[in-house]
Amino acid sequence: MAGIAFSAGQSMIRPGVYNRYVQVASPLYAGASDGIVSCAFSAQWGPLGEVIEITSLKQAISAFGGDGGIFRQIFMGGASTVYAVRAGLGGTAAVCTLMDAAGAAAVEVSARYVGTRGLKYELTAADGGVRYFILREDGAELERIVLVAGGDEAAALIEAGARSEYVIMKRAGGYSGGGALAVVTETAMTAGTDPQLDGDDYGEALDRLTAYAWNCVCVDSCAQDVRAGVLAYMKRASADGHMGFGVVGEGVDVDFSLRTAHAIALNDYSMVYVGGGWYEDDVLIDGWRAAARIAGMIARVPASQSLTHRAISGATRCAEALTNAKYVTCTNAGMLTFSPSTAGGVWVENAITSLHTPSGEDDAGWKKIKRARVRFELMDRASATVAPMIGNISNDSDGRAAVIQALQGLLRVMASEGKLMPGGTVTLDPDVSSGGDSAGFIIEADDVDALEKVYFTYRFSFIQN
Numbered sequence: 213m214a215g216i217a218f219s220a221g222q223s224m225i226r227p228g229v230y231n232r233y234v235q236v237a238s239p240l241y242a243g244a245s246d247g248i249v250s251c252a253f254s255a256q257w258g259p260l261g262e263v264i265e266i267t268s269l270k271q272a273i274s275a276f277g278g279d280g281g282i283f284r285q286i287f288m289g290g291a292s293t294v295y296a297v298r299a300g301l302g303g304t305a306a307v308c309t310l311m312d313a314a315g316a317a318a319v320e321v322s323a324r325y326v327g328t329r330g331l332k333y334e335l336t337a338a339d340g341g342v343r344y345f346i347l348r349e350d351g352a353e354l355e356r357i358v359l360v361a362g363g364d365e366a367a368a369l370i371e372a373g374a375r376s377e378y379v380i381m382k383r384a385g386g387y388s389g390g391g392a393l394a395v396v397t398e399t400a401m402t403a404g405t406d407p408q409l410d411g412d413d414y415g416e417a418l419d420r421l422t423a424y425a426w427n428c429v430c431v432d433s434c435a436q437d438v439r440a441g442v443l444a445y446m447k448r449a450s451a452d453g454h455m456g457f458g459v460v461g462e463g464v465d466v467d468f469s470l471r472t473a474h475a476i477a478l479n480d481y482s483m484v485y486v487g488g489g490w491y492e493d494d495v496l497i498d499g500w501r502a503a504a505r506i507a508g509m510i511a512r513v514p515a516s517q518s519l520t521h522r523a524i525s526g527a528t529r530c531a532e533a534l535t536n537a538k539y540v541t542c543t544n545a546g547m548l549t550f551s552p553s554t555a556g557g558v559w560v561e562n563a564i565t566s567l568h569t570p571s572g573e574d575d576a577g578w579k580k581i582k583r584a585r586v587r588f589e590l591m592d593r594a595s596a597t598v599a600p601m602i603g604n605i606s607n608d609s610d611g612r613a614a615v616i617q618a619l620q621g622l623l624r625v626m627a628s629e630g631k632l633m634p635g636g637t638v639t640l641d642p643d644v645s646s647g648g649d650s651a652g653f654i655i656e657a658d659d660v661d662a663l664e665k666v667y668f669t670y671r672f673s674f675i676q677n
Contacts, residue, residue: 220609245425245592247292249511251504252299252417253282253432254409256327259298263420266294277329277349282432282504285497288525289508295424299417299431300407306331308401309384310369311394317384318366318393324378327406331378335396338362345369347378348398354378364390411437418445422452427511427585428484430459434499436474446482453595455588457510457565457581461486461503464496464531468538475547478566481578484510485566487542488549489531490524490558498531506548506560515585516630518662519563524550527558544568546579562664577659586631586659590622594655597622612640612651623657633658 217231257277258264266272272283276298286294303326310319323331331354334346338361345357355378359368366383367390373381407413414431418441421429429445431438439460446458460483462471475485486506489498497505509519530550534542539561542549546566553559563581570576577583597618605611616638623636636657644652 246427246514247290247511248295248426249286249291249293249507250295250418250421250424250426250429251282251286251431252297252414252421252429254300254406255281255298256329256406257325259325260300260303260407261297261417261420263424264296266296267292272296277327282430282500285501285504286430286508289505290512291508292512295421295426297417297420299413300409301413303327303407304404306401306404308333308399310335310366310396312366312389313392313394314389315394316387316389318387318389319369319381320384321379321381321401323401323404324376324380327404330403331401332398333396333401334398335393337395343393345373362392365393366390369393409433411435411441414438415441415445418442419448422449422454426454426456428457428459428507430500430504430507432500432504434460434462439474443478443480443483446480450482455591457482457484457507457584459484459486459503459507459510461499461501463499464489472541472545472547475545475566476568479546479568481565481567481574481584483566484581485547486549487547488561490527490550491529491531492526493528496531497527510581510585514629515582515589516660518580518582518664519560520662520664521553521559522563523553523555524558524560530558580661582662583659589631590626590655590657590659593622593626594619607646607649607651612646615651615653616640619653619655623655626657630660633660
């Protein structure tokens with residue numbers, strides 16, 4: 213016989229062997245989610261206020277037009293995914309009207325999105341029984357819509373253009389004709405207008421990103437009200453459980469003392485203020501562009517590594533020459549900037565957040581991007597590890613032990629990844645009553661810092677030969 217069954221805490225009368233069993237939690241410890249940046253930006257094309265997942269620069273240009281702007285820098289920084297929201301309110305779409313052969317307005321064409329994107333169109337003559345409505349931008353063909361020539365060409369074009377990615381077509385009001393459309397040589401559409409943008413518009417766009425997981429958020433503006441909007445958003449996002457950084461920037465054309473003052477005003481570990489820049493040959497990269505690059509780099513680099521003295525790809529020289537005293541000022545102000553690398557390029561001088569004066573429960577570890585990232589990651593992964601257990605285990609000693617076991621395993625995993633020091637512990641929180649449907653736990657862990665300062669002491673002696 214296997215032995216008589218007993219319950220936890222039960223004291224048996226007879227000598228002998230007693231058995232019970234429990235389900236041992238074997239969770240899949242949640243892994244790190246790296247490489248994800250979110251951004252709110254202005255553009256001449258694309259849906260307003262809609263979150264679009266972008267995984268390449270080519271896709272970004274196709275979705276929003278232009279040269280890729282903020283996406284170019286984010287992907288150059290190493291991000292793999294960008295959740296993007298085109299910010300703004302209002303605006304008008306480009307339009308044109310197609311006439312029939314008798315000179316009557318037959319088809320009204322409008323751009324699918326508001327904005328000033330410069331679209332040109334052409335409607336060819338019949339060739340082999342078909343005609344083509346062609347859209348171009350800067351000489352490049354974007355789209356070619358084929359319609360059968362003859363009959364009610366307005367209806368045929370509207371039907372053929374229903375799946376267009378660029379325009380919306382409809383029959384002109386009051387048009388009852390049913391014949392051929394007039395030939396149109398390449399002609400510019402009447403330009404639309406871009407949406408209006410201010411700090412509140414960026415903030416509203418950022419709010420749409422709260423439902424997504426990301427490492428950093430950034431914007432394509434250096435305006436002070438936009439920076440304030442990003443800070444306000446990060447506070448809202450943090451309250452909703454988002455652990456990450458808002459990365460903002462300011463150009464080197466702004467006086468150095470003013471930039472450091474703006475960094476000092478932030479004083480928040482969830483914000484990274486990029487106050488420097490670099491040249492790529494003769495092209496200056498600073499302000500929001502430099503901030504977007506840093507956002508991509510923060511997202512890509514594992515929390516076990518630091519960005520301090522990490523090279524900026526493609527940079528040939530710093531945008532400004534700073535003295536040692538000014539570099540110290542940058543660090544004390546919480547302003548991330550750049551310095552010449554030993555290889556003749558440019559690297560991050562000191563990978564810091566804008567926190568310069570910790571208060572309350574904050575300590576000096578939050579000043580560093582690396583250490584803050586480890587802490588963010590621990591919180592995210594601990595939540596993701598325990599979340600599947602919620603509602604599936606009992607709130608008794610065995611259930612609480614299962615939670616402790618799962619979290620303890622996560623601490624060991626993160627220690628093996630070089631992110632935490634070995635020896636982290638998980639214990640019940642005596643200040644939270646473990647009863648009903650609630651239990652509290654204290655997770656005690658020390659994040660690993662990077663070696664960033666090396667001190668050499670040289671001892672020489674003169675020996676008379």
